[in-house]
Amino acid sequence: MDWFGGLSVLSLESRRSEEMASLIDKYGGRATVAPSMREQKLDLSAPLAQFERDLAAGNLHAVACMTGVGTRLFLRDLVARDPRHLDALKDMAFLTRGSKPMQALKSFGLTGTSVPRPHTWHEVQDQLLATLQPGQHAVLLEYGDPPPVPMLRTLHAADLQITSVPVYRCMFPQDTLPLARAVRETALGTHDLLLLSSGTQLLHFLKFAQRLRLEDEVRAAIRRMVVVSIGPACSESASDLGIRIDLEANPHKMGILVRTAAEHGPALLRSRLERARLEKAG
Numbered sequence: 254m255d256w257f258g259g260l261s262v263l264s265l266e267s268r269r270s271e272e273m274a275s276l277i278d279k280y281g282g283r284a285t286v287a288p289s290m291r292e293q294k295l296d297l298s299a300p301l302a303q304f305e306r307d308l309a310a311g312n313l314h315a316v317a318c319m320t321g322v323g324t325r326l327f328l329r330d331l332v333a334r335d336p337r338h339l340d341a342l343k344d345m346a347f348l349t350r351g352s353k354p355m356q357a358l359k360s361f362g363l364t365g366t367s368v369p370r371p372h373t374w375h376e377v378q379d380q381l382l383a384t385l386q387p388g389q390h391a392v393l394l395e396y397g398d399p400p401p402v403p404m405l406r407t408l409h410a411a412d413l414q415i416t417s418v419p420v421y422r423c424m425f426p427q428d429t430l431p432l433a434r435a436v437r438e439t440a441l442g443t444h445d446l447l448l449l450s451s452g453t454q455l456l457h458f459l460k461f462a463q464r465l466r467l468e469d470e471v472r473a474a475i476r477r478m479v480v481v482s483i484g485p486a487c488s489e490s491a492s493d494l495g496i497r498i499d500l501e502a503n504p505h506k507m508g509i510l511v512r513t514a515a516e517h518g519p520a521l522l523r524s525r526l527e528r529a530r531l532e533k534a535g
Contacts, residue, residue, distance in 0.1 A: 257514075261445045316346070392418055449487050449498075452494070500514060
């Protein structure tokens with residue numbers, strides 16, 4: 254199989270950028286990996302102090318872990334304040350959005366319930382509604398961005414008390430030159446496929462395109478590209494940003510993302526280009 258067959262593949266991966274480039278190369282693509290974000294830890298002093306007070310008062314009934322990174326950072330700082338907090342959390346109802354927050358819990362000797370697939374905020378919302386009684390209180394450990402307003406509105410309408418704790422925020426990378434280059438190349442039609450590991454990657458890409466006054470050109474170019482998502486949560490975020498997802502990895506892992514793109518993307522791209530050629534000729 255020819256896999257990518259020399260097509261230009263753009264990824265916005267940050268944390269595992271070298272691994273992503275190697276995978277694209279392995280499947281015969283010309284890799285451009287432009288880190289699109291970095292995670293900046295926030296000051297947790299006030300949220301941790303309130304968490305301790307609620308825990309001691311018995312006014313905490315569930316913790317929804319939206320991210321592995323955020324869960325690990327929050328628990329690390331909580332235990333640093335008082336290791337006895339772990340014993341108090343043994344019977345806490347933890348809800349996790351996928352395997353990474355579950356792994357973070359296990360590393361502290363805790364366990365929880367993973368919400369059903371596809372692990373979007375809808376499943377987190379439904380699990381909280383099923384777990385809590387009216388008037389009870391849950392803490393949401395955020396995943397780089399605030400929880401969706403419709404989710405909070407639904408939970409508040411069910412008379413649930415929700416405290417959203419921002420553990421970190423996703424910022425632009427410190428070195429934005431690769432991102433700027435990728436935006437300009439995309440606007441010129443250089444790339445054939447776009448691989449997305451998270452919705453925040455796409456959000457930052459479009460925001461940076463806007464900063465360079467190239468958003469319209471980038472959006473037009475993306476419509477001609479084959480866009481591949483790592484999973485439903487990413488696809489949902491892309492849809493909210495007005496970007497069509499052509500393929501979705503299953504299971505939702507980076508290696509499967511690249512393989513799915515290599516296996517099905519080139520044929521899809523050829524079909525799209527042929528259709529555009531016929532429409533132009535007609």
